[in-house]
Amino acid sequence: MTKIMLGLLLTVAITPAMANSLAVDAMLQSYRQLGVVSFDAQAGQQLWQEDFDGRSCGSCHGQDLTQTGKHVKTKKILKPMALSVNVDRFSKQKKMKKWFKRNCKWTLGRECTPQEKGDILTWLIEQ
Ligand code: HEC
Numbered sequence: 798m799t800k801i802m803l804g805l806l807l808t809v810a811i812t813p814a815m816a817n818s819l820a821v822d823a824m825l826q827s828y829r830q831l832g833v834v835s836f837d838a839q840a841g842q843q844l845w846q847e848d849f850d851g852r853s854c855g856s857c858h859g860q861d862l863t864q865t866g867k868h869v870k871t872k873k874i875l876k877p878m879a880l881s882v883n884v885d886r887f888s889k890q891k892k893m894k895k896w897f898k899r900n901c902k903w904t905l906g907r908e909c910t911p912q913e914k915g916d917i918l919t920w921l922i923e924q
Pocket of ligand 1: 845853854855856857858868869870875876885886887888889892893896897900901903904905917
């Protein structure tokens with residue numbers, strides 16, 4: 798009986814949505830530890846939409862985050878970035894770190910700062 802109850806509790810407790818907020822919170826916390834005081838979703842949106850010599854985050858992820866994107870080089874279809882339509886997003890720190898690194902380098906020609914990553918994430922998880 799207790800085992801069943803515990804099993805039930807665990808299934809109810811860890812929903813995909815919670816995995817996202819846990820992972821994103823941990824990311825934001827790590828940026829705070831690097832000195833970032835607060836995060837600004839609007840600044841994140843601006844950066845996401847900014848054009849860097851013809852490149853932007855939307856080059857692969859598309860303009861509408863609730864729609865699929867298309868990788869500008871490989872033409873591979875990318876699942877929507879918006880959590881509202883894709884609950885699998887932003888659930889693994891390792892994945893976020895890897896792609897922030899690659900994608901900032903490709904788009905901005907440099908890595909994003911902790912402030913920039915935090916701003917972008919804060920905006921992204923609201924979508
Ligand atoms: C050259 C293509 C390309 C561009 C440009 C690009 N991305 Fe990505 N991004 C990818 C691919 C490929 C993945 C991994 C597959 C997936 O998650 O759909 C990914 C995944 C991500 C993830 C991980 C999401 C998750 O579910 O954990 C984040 C965060 C991300 N990108 C942020 C950015 C940001 C910020 C920019 C702009 C600075 C950007 N991307 C621009 C191709 C791109």
